[in-house]
Amino acid sequence: MKNRKFVLARRPDGTPRPDDFRLETEELPTLGEGQLLVRNQFISVDPGMRAALDDVVSYTQPVPLGGVIPGATVGVVETSNNPKFKKGDFVAAGFGWQEYGLSDGRGIRIVPDGPMPSSTAIGVLGIPGLTAYFGLLSVGRLKEGDTVLVTSAAGAVGTAVAQIAALKGAKVVAVAGGAEKCQWLRDEIGVADVIDYRGVPDLAAAIAAMAPDGIDVLFDNVGNAMIDLTLPMMRQGGRIVVCGQVADYNIPASRKPGIVNTSAFISHRLTMSGFVAFDYAREFRTAWGEMTDWILEGKLKYREDIAEGFEKLPEAFIGLFGGKNFGRKLILVF
Ligand SMILES: NC(=O)c1ccc[n+]([C@@H]2O[C@H](COP(=O)([O-])OP(=O)(O)OC[C@H]3O[C@@H](n4cnc5c(N)ncnc54)[C@H](OP(=O)(O)O)[C@@H]3O)[C@@H](O)[C@H]2O)c1
Known part of the structure; x- marks a missing residue:
């Protein structure tokens, strides 16, 4: 064979x-x-x-x-x-x-x-969905009333993050590339505040306009430039979840964008944490149960x-x- x-x-x-x-x-x-x-x-x-x-x-x-x-x-x-x-x-x-x-x-x-x-x-019930679930709830320590900024929001991880955040009572600002993906996030996923990063002249200004009081959780799938741009907009006690670096994976280490706005970590008592979904393998069963229920109830689309x-x-x-x-x-x- x-x-x-x-x-x-x-x-x-x-x-x-x-x-x-x-x-x-x-x-x-x-x-x-x-x-x-x-x-x-x-x-x-x-x-x-x-x-x-x-x-x-x-x-x-x-x-x-x-x-x-x-x-x-x-x-x-x-x-x-x-x-x-x-x-x-x-x-x-x-x-x-x-x-x-x-x-x-x-x-x-x-x-x-x-x-x-x-x-x-x-x-949605594999690593992408589990990454969203544990990245947001355990690493990001999401609280009701938080403002969450999620990047690559039309991807498997990002779409789940946006919805789980909303389910838990957060305000969501989603960033994705192109009008079609942004329209889908608004119409199908129900995210009101969506930014087409390819289409706006000033991404930081667009985020500030949609999150005027700042951001509690940045769930980043994209990379260093995005984190650096968001740092000055983080609120006191904010959490940065370093989930993925799709914009940086193809760039050699010597040429990757750096992060310079680090004073915000001190002034705003920020934390930045990376993780791998498998770190939470012992809890996967709990997540599968909850996420399957959400899907069947129409609360988590994929x-x-x-x-x-x-x-x-x-x-x-x-x-x-x-x-x-x-x-x-x-x-x-x-
Ligand atoms: N930590 C973990 O355990 C773990 C586990 C699984 C996945 N991840 C990470 O989670 C992230 C999302 O994964 P996924 O499977 O859902 O894939 P995904 O978000 O669909 O990744 C592909 C998307 O990334 C966006 N993208 C590509 N190049 C970009 C750039 N230069 N700037 C901004 N966006 C860019 C594109 O969306 P647009 O059209 O919107 O630009 C593209 O459709 C990835 O970074 C992945 O590595 C982490």
Whole structure:
């Protein structure tokens, strides 16, 4: 049986290019004792994965040259020698950009058979949604009445942040790129205060106009320039949640924008905290329960942007850095 996989052909220089990735075909080994074989139906592309393509240790090890590109997956168990999994089970895993995954079952979970579509296990109920939930509530220590500024608000994480903040009684100011995404945030997601950062002449002035009393929580998905711009607008005791750096991932460390408005940390007793969603793995079950309820009650909406065809993976990934995705970007393999 053959498996197709995308491997790292060379380390990207700046924004990744299609030939940084190489499609390879291999023969799948015979299933060993305790192992299972999964056919991946959905594979994710994630902006944060860019960091693992450099030869730098981040919170994950760098992908070696020739290594499979990481990604979250949802698939169907084809064969199982593991008593915990049976043929036909849907499982969420991290097999990366390949058609099949072979595993001993560790790090894999069975996706419940309804009420949510299986794709949500790596979307709103996967790492993006959990990142929003714990980043906002635990890292950002959100309180009722806070003003929250969220960037990349039309993305999987950002959309969930905007809605969870509103559900918890916060005022939300959302920043996204382009009229279509901003309109959707207003009309479908119900955020009144939305800023198109690509369309305004002065982003700081636009934020100040929508949050005249300042910001309690900045949930930042974008990077240093955004944090620096927001610092003077933070309120006393404000929290900056450093979730992601999509504007900075492709810039070498020596050329990344710096943060200079640091005196605000002293004058306004600010805190800035980074985190990784897996830090909260022990609490995922609680979040799944609450978030599933919100979704079923229509209080937490999500958008998936699904491209069909395994070959589309590199293009979909590269598109993230140009704002081409609109919601959680997934590849439907079969
Ligand atoms: N800490 C964690 O555990 C954790 C876990 C998951 C994800 N994350 C991070 O969370 C963030 C959001 O993730 P996501 O999966 O929901 O992806 P996402 O927000 O959909 O990321 C892609 C979007 O980023 C925006 N973008 C791209 N280049 C930009 C630039 N130069 N300036 C401003 N915006 C830019 C684009 O939206 P526009 O069209 O609006 O510009 C694009 O559609 C990412 O930074 C990711 O790395 C962190």
